[in-house]
Amino acid sequence: MKAIICRRYGMPDVLQLQEIEKPVAKANEVLVKIHAASVTRAEGMMRRGSPLFGRLFMGITKPKYPVTGTGFAGEIEALGEQVTQFQIGDKVFGESVFGLGTNAEYVVVAEDGVIAFKPKNISYAEAAPICDGALTALNFLQIGKLKKGQRVLINGAAGSLGSAAVQLAHYFGAEVTGVCSDKNAAWVADLGAATVLNYQQTDFTQLEQKYDVIFDSVGKRSFSECKRVLTKQGVYLSPVLSCGLLFDMILRSIFGSKKAKFSATGVLPVPKLRSMLEQLRTLFEADVIKSVMDRDYPLEQAAEAHRYVDQGHKKGNVVVMV
Numbered sequence: 001m002k003a004i005i006c007r008r009y010g011m012p013d014v015l016q017l018q019e020i021e022k023p024v025a026k027a028n029e030v031l032v033k034i035h036a037a038s039v040t041r042a043e044g045m046m047r048r049g050s051p052l053f054g055r056l057f058m059g060i061t062k063p064k065y066p067v068t069g070t071g072f073a074g075e076i077e078a079l080g081e082q083v084t085q086f087q088i089g090d091k092v093f094g095e096s097v098f099g100l101g102t103n104a105e106y107v108v109v110a111e112d113g114v115i116a117f118k119p120k121n122i123s124y125a126e127a128a129p130i131c132d133g134a135l136t137a138l139n140f141l142q143i144g145k146l147k148k149g150q151r152v153l154i155n156g157a158a159g160s161l162g163s164a165a166v167q168l169a170h171y172f173g174a175e176v177t178g179v180c181s182d183k184n185a186a187w188v189a190d191l192g193a194a195t196v197l198n199y200q201q202t203d204f205t206q207l208e209q210k211y212d213v214i215f216d217s218v219g220k221r222s223f224s225e226c227k228r229v230l231t232k233q234g235v236y237l238s239p240v241l242s243c244g245l246l247f248d249m250i251l252r253s254i255f256g257s258k259k260a261k262f263s264a265t266g267v268l269p270v271p272k273l274r275s276m277l278e279q280l281r282t283l284f285e286a287d288v289i290k291s292v293m294d295r296d297y298p299l300e301q302a303a304e305a306h307r308y309v310d311q312g313h314k315k316g317n318v319v320v321m322v
């Protein structure tokens with residue numbers, strides 16, 4: 001089968017289209033014919049082998065799992081003999097982390113792994129990035145214990161995580177402020193942000209307004225910068241781990257009522273991820289949330305897709321079509 005292979009860490013040029021052996025489903029696995037696969041910021045970091053501590057999991061000198069891509073959407077083509085939850089032809093989506101990559105024609109996934117039926121009303125391209133933006137945003141809003149009527153600020157509201165977080169927070173009944181550049185302001189408001197701030201003109205950390213939850217979905221502002229505009233019991237959330245954030249999390253778990261939190265969504269227990277995927281499937285089918293789509297590339301142009309995503313200005317999600 002065709003797959004995008006990364007044999008050494010580096011710039012997008014390290015990605016190569018190659019023929020590799022098609023995987024075979026083991027007894028408890030399903031073989032998925034992939035139609036669309038994610039290209040995410042996290043996958044760019046995996047390609048670069050950064051941050052360095054990540055190499056403990058990804059391979060010290062070169063990638064341990066050479067096929068790139070984590071999110072997928074496709075159709076089940078074959079079943080292991082013990083599989084009971086899925087049938088051939090089922091349309092599914094999910095994630096494969098630390099194993100077979102999804103920028104390929106096929107992937108095998110354990111039937112009790114991170115896999116779910118695709119929402120009926122969305123395309124494969126829209127389903128493939130759900131495990132990046134929507135799943136992570138849901139996880140973080142749950143960690144922040146966002147409640148109806150609370151004020152939440154989402155920094156990076158035009159990104160994959162941010163655009164999902166705006167929609168989910170609005171659905172949960174929070175008053176949403178989205179922070180993005182001017183060119184994205186109108187559609188971020190349409191997603192459910194009551195207020196939209198242009199980060200090139202307004203520094204939200206200097207406002208008088210206080211927020212119960214600040215989700216810095218792009219990791220651009222630190223807890224120290226944000227704590228001034230958090231309410232007394234306010235929570236700062238960031239999906240981007242740094243030494244500073246680690247320090248703030250430890251310190252704030254002991255002292256002070258304002259908290260700083262991080263979570264690595266992809267490594268949460270699989271039953272928890274599956275239950276969140278089910279919740280998201282319901283929300284997609286009820287048209288409460290949608291995947292904001294920026295660009296799609298043919299699989300062969302995965303390096304081009306990485307180049308674009310690396311710039312840090314995509315709108316929502318980018319996928320490769322297989």
Ligand SMILES: NC(=O)c1ccc[n+]([C@@H]2O[C@H](COP(=O)([O-])OP(=O)(O)OC[C@H]3O[C@@H](n4cnc5c(N)ncnc54)[C@H](OP(=O)(O)O)[C@@H]3O)[C@@H](O)[C@H]2O)c1
Nearest residue numbers: 041042136156158159160161181239263264265312313314
């Ligand atoms: N911890 C986890 O579980 C987890 C899971 C998935 C991803 N992540 C991480 O989460 C981060 C965000 O991922 P993502 O895919 O959502 O990012 P993304 O889509 O690449 O973010 C791009 C967006 O960021 C906006 N942006 C750029 N500079 C900004 C600034 N200074 N202030 C506010 N917005 C700015 C851009 O808006 P403009 O074009 O308008 O500037 C663009 O729309 C990545 O670092 C990723 O690795 C963590």
